[in-house]
Amino acid sequence: MHGSIAPEGLLRIEDCLDADGGIVLPPGVTLISLIERNVTHVGDAIAFRYLDFAGDGRTVELTWSQLGTRMAAIGSRIQQVTQRGDRVAVLAPQGLDYVAGYFAAVQAGRIAVPLFAPELQGHAERLDTALTDARPAAILTTRSAAAAVTGFLESVDAARGAAVLLVDEIPDAAAGEFVPVPIDVDDVSHLQYTSGSTRPPVGVEITHRAVGTNLLQMILSIDLLDRNTHGVSWLPLYHDMGLSMIGFPAVYGGYSTLMSPTAFLRRPQRWIRALSDGSRVGRVVTAAPNLAYEYTAQPGRPDSGEDIDLSNVVMIIGSEPVSMAAITEFSTAFTPYGLRPNAIKPSYGIAEATLFVSTIGPEACPRAVHLDREQLSLGRAVPLPADAPGAVTHVSCGQVARSQWAVIVDPDDHTELPDGRIGEIWVHGDNVAPRYWERPEESQATFNATLRSRLPVHSHAAGAPDTATWLRTGDLGVYLDGELYVTGRRADMIVVDGKQHYPHDVEATVAAASPLVRRGYAAAFPTDDGVVVVAERAPRTRRTDPAPAIEAIRRAVADVHGLAVADVRLVPAGSIPRTTSGKLARRSCRAEYLSGGFD
Template identity: 70%
Template structure:
């Protein structure tokens, strides 16, 4: 069936809520139908703005209105249709920018499945790119003329058979849109494949449907109170990452706009993020997102120049992608509070690619809070509050409340039974925002997305209200409920088990960083390696700036002593390595799995 999408007025939140206030996405609401609504109703307004710092220190501004985006979408989609069939995968291997945005949406409009990846210019991630391309088998690759030579070389090295057609987005004329064959999209259709970060395993492609992405965008908007149409986005996050995609997704819901820049531009000069937030804050509310390291990094190196007129009074910052650190929150608040940043601006949140992204956050009027917990009982799976001044207390930041029309339970993964509040277990999720499964992996999909919660939950369960026949998503993340709020402690695969104690690498890594000024904060990884019939702890830490020639022996001794004193652990080996040595995922998280493999291969020296 080939029909043009039905166009109506701008989407109202009432359009996607049922009589009970639950999110119920209509069958004709897709990413593309939302964009078509915006074209029809606010076509001349800005949809996306890109600050290009390769052409200007201050950022050369590229803009697309909704109408212009529609023209580019039609043209690129028509070109895709000439060499691809419905349901084919179309990989986006383009640099960050408006061509990437247009290419992503065009792949969906063409009736194909978008695969947001990255140009081969991203150093150190060739293997991840190869894994994703071999897994998704795209028939088409979208890139830009500037990146096409590198893409051709990468595809030749990766050896895909048959080789996908390569289309340079910026070389497709607007007139190509005249040949577009309209495609009917349904909410159950797969919109795109979101490849996981690969921090603890090989990347896999999550099948994200229009239903999942539309529901999740609505959940985010409702949870953070982004209903004001004068709310805009601002992001440097990579567009192949789930959090980066959400920043181009949420303006489609109600016709706002997002200002984008590249991750490289942010890393080289984090003030650019602050200046962009300030400019947007003067227009109205501005929502942005970042991981822990970005907040600490910006607080250290992103302060405005003296005399700069900065206004952050309308900023909302979603903080996530790893267990949230109160240190990161406090450092950012201290640095930018003098510029009007509200104490409620930072929203510690939890998200995961398999849930499209967003799972929970704190209320719009709340400040970030921390729970102080008994250390011994915490290591044994219990979260019990103690006074804040208790020696050795474990601190955990609340990730707030679960999004509307989504359910999260804490489960004993061995028995599949829900655990009571205050007990640590695996987080299981249910809701229409959950992806359909893993691309091409039916057995893994069944195990991960089709978990059965036993026994049937009681009325006071956190599963209350979930469909009776619901399959549950095993997240692989550990957490607990306390006073109705969700806390996330870390990944099961990363947990360090000693006797009957479960320890978390983030805690040990923080202790390592605090033990010596020679350690580069945020650049420590902790893992275990097999020794005989057991396992022993290894720490790899990058050297702080200016310490390259310093004798590492005192720092290593201090680290061993501090880890032993605070965690009761013996450290088998400590390696201090140059900055930039520890592998990270494409989203900036520590790649502990890759670091462990590198250590065992002898890549960190002796």
């Protein structure tokens, strides 16, 4: 427990562990109670910093005391226009007003709904879906976004009567009007809307118990027990990983430095410089998907002579599946700046489990296995040499978090599969949400699955109650040598003649087939007429004849996967829909193709 000594009055991690080392939240401990502890005992310490690249480039800071005042002030106004249990949606730009508003809604005894301002291009439908579903009684935004928000709300019947509060115009003096509300650990903290990569977004009911448990699971798994650990994040605050990055400081007393996703996309060096600044004063943790690491490896490299130190950085990479190419490319670019071989942590998570499920050990380096493509299509993980024909790379997501279980299950007969067999990943633990918001049938099917049988020996369900209910993640995975590998999503699979083909594997073949294809921007999906590929053109190829590329793609997919491609569409950059977290939205892409959107 090196570094786990807490200042007087703050949470001690060891107080959250039972005699067997399992995670048990002490009575009354919630994220809000932890913030209140920090306000009382380390009020003058920094809680959050925001690097405002959209304005004058200054850094804005909030101490714990200031955060406590802002939460109470905003919370008092929320209480005046809503009732206990009402939903309060956050439609604010990225920044400290978003952080204070989100926490204020939870502290006020309401259910927070972290969303985004309508200015986020290409995601109006997702915002409409979430607001219609949640039916918020109040909307939190800022003066700068107010016009866009009120204009958007006029088109959403379910939110038209909601009170709109401008959090940056609520005075600190309003804090005196806040009425403390008792919070039970099994109350719903917030609705986390899913990314919408395989279906329309749905609201996951995340309880206070799930939030606290999952944060402790992450801290213990990644060894963030040192109190001099800080966070750096550009992830959107409506995303589950972004929310976790503002939850960490409440538990261990450090601070998080935030910036906007746009600031990162425009100049990824900003992320690297913020990590370097944090690395000089202590450990610093960050998280991002595959695309961010790939993107940063080129334009994110420091300028010549720039003093960058990444020697104290822990970097979580969470995508389904994690890309070894992204890890290798990033490591090659930044090892000269002190990035350690064990700095990058491939991890697996899902919104329905609050976020975090597994990661590699604190001292472990990323590792991959190479599996036989033909055997993968039959549901078996058979290792091959890296250079063998048909070898497909898969990255280990390590071990499942403490007080959490993940089993590989035959999705049809609900029996646990042995190591080496691919099946659906089922998860159990106090970090798992109880249900979807107002979707009883879907909730029953997703959150209340039961195992018909466990393996008699070496069961990954060992220690979970015999009566346990399980979360069906919809993800496919396999255990090899005690480590979890995520192989893909059930809903995305291309099934032809009884064989399962992973779309990301097909998409990698497409990208390698022709330089006309923009890497990471191809989608493969099944239709009644056969497999269809939609691929974005690489930069500076708009005038290039697509016919040779289309033929090369057809030939490569046939040779490598034995699949006949019914249609190939090469489209301009930005044409393929993505989720708000950057994942390929294959469901939306397929729907757009079938409706003639790429004609």
